[in-house]
Amino acid sequence: MNDTIAALRDSYLAAQLAGNRREALRLLVDEGLLRGIPVPSIHLDVIQPAQQEIGRLWQENHISVAQEHLATAISQLALSHLYRHLPREPANGRTVMLSCVEGELHELGARMASDFLEMAGFEVRFLGANVPTEHMVREVRESRPDLLALSVTMSYHVPALRRAVASVRGLSPGLPIVVGGLAFTWAPGLEAELGVPFFGKDARALVAATCEMFEV
Ligand code: B12
Missing domain, CATH: 3.40.50.280 (Cobalamin-binding domain)
Structure with a gap:
């Protein structure tokens, strides 16, 4: 993972932990999509590892169940927003x-x-x-x-x-x-x-x- 993506993951995680939905989406769009980070990388190199870190923080009692829910709700919102922007191959009929x-x-x-x-x-x-x-x-x-x-x-x-x-x-x-x-x-x-x-x-x-x- 390159430094830009790692920095984006860290700031996205910070926005999740702050419960700041607007900032989390702004980061993914303005600092991610619009800077040319591919959608699959936003999913797998930003959102997925941020969720894993949320799990670790929860398991180690650094955050509450409510904070985990708040953070996960932000990732759900992010997936909904990114859905419109998915680059799609032509339909393969399956x-x-x-x-x-x-x-x-x-x-x-x-x-x-x-x-x-x-x-x-x-x-x-x-x-x-x-x-x-x-x-x-x-x-x-x-x-x-x-x-x-x-x-x-x-x-x-x-x-x-x-x-x-x-x-x-x-x-x-x-x-x-x-x-x-x-x-x-x-x-x-x-x-x-x-x-x-x-x-x-x-x-x-x-x-x-x-x-x-x-x-x-
Ligand atoms: C968010 C979360 C929840 C949310 C889920 C909300 C939701 N709408 O999804 C809620 C609050 C419901 C929840 C509940 C529980 N959770 Co939970 N949860 C998590 C957390 C923090 C993030 C999950 C996530 O979003 N991951 C990100 C996604 C993108 O990754 P992924 O799920 O791995 O999916 C990828 C691959 O696995 C794969 N994949 C997924 N499906 C499929 C299917 C196919 C066919 C293929 C090929 C691939 C594939 O592709 C995906 C994308 O790349 C994880 C931590 C973690 N490490 O993931 C804990 C975690 C999974 N939860 C855990 C636990 C313990 C629980 C509870 C038992 C807690 C409790 N005491 O109630 C309950 C169980 C609920 C239940 N009955 O299922 C533990 C499990 C530990 C263990 N070894 O068993 C974890 C690991 C937390 C931890 N300790 O770090 N949880």
Whole structure:
């Protein structure tokens, strides 16, 4: 990461900690986008590491749960704002459904991953956090995506992932299912046990693996 991006990450984090939404967005747009920092780099080199630092500060009791929520709400706002500015490849005709498993409340990473897939030309159906398995399966049946990507952060949601994989396989045996999220970086090898491929530790790796899978 170069110095400009590192400085932007630090000032964005400071704006998050101050709860200053306007400043946080000004930084990303005026000091980021308008200075030529590519959108994917704003996502992966500024927002993602800032969120990780928020997690560390929270874990070590330097900030409260309320401050973590305040900071995360700012990153949600930032993703919404950047969405309009995503550089997009032409549509490649493939649809990916991306969903957090039942109980999983960490959705910002899955949302970012969805934005990256859109940038690469995929049509994305992003279902967000905590999707009840039964309803996810129904949505798969109704909208017939080309790929189902499931996001899991907390290890204790792996049983919900197992249920989702089993239910979708029962209904749509031919539909490829891939997984990602922090649970897999914390427990390497978990995907092999589940019989589903891990599609990468971040949104860029997900796009690379998905493009390779569909040869697009
Ligand atoms: C914000 C946050 C929350 C928010 C989430 C809000 C939201 N709308 O998303 C809330 C408050 C809900 C929350 C709750 C909890 N949290 Co929390 N949370 C975080 C925090 C600070 C940031 C998460 C984030 O935004 N990351 C940034 C995104 C961009 O990164 P990402 O999620 O890794 O996603 C990337 C990749 O993983 C990948 N990816 C994601 N999905 C997919 C899917 C596929 C298919 C692929 C291929 C890739 C992929 O691409 C993404 C983009 O590059 C993290 C700290 C951290 N290190 O991340 C803790 C953290 C994850 N939380 C933690 C904990 C403990 C909890 C709670 C248990 C706390 C509690 N006691 O209640 C609960 C559990 C809630 C639940 N039932 O799920 C711990 C987990 C520790 C552990 N080892 O288990 C962490 C690590 C905090 C810490 N200690 O540092 N949390």
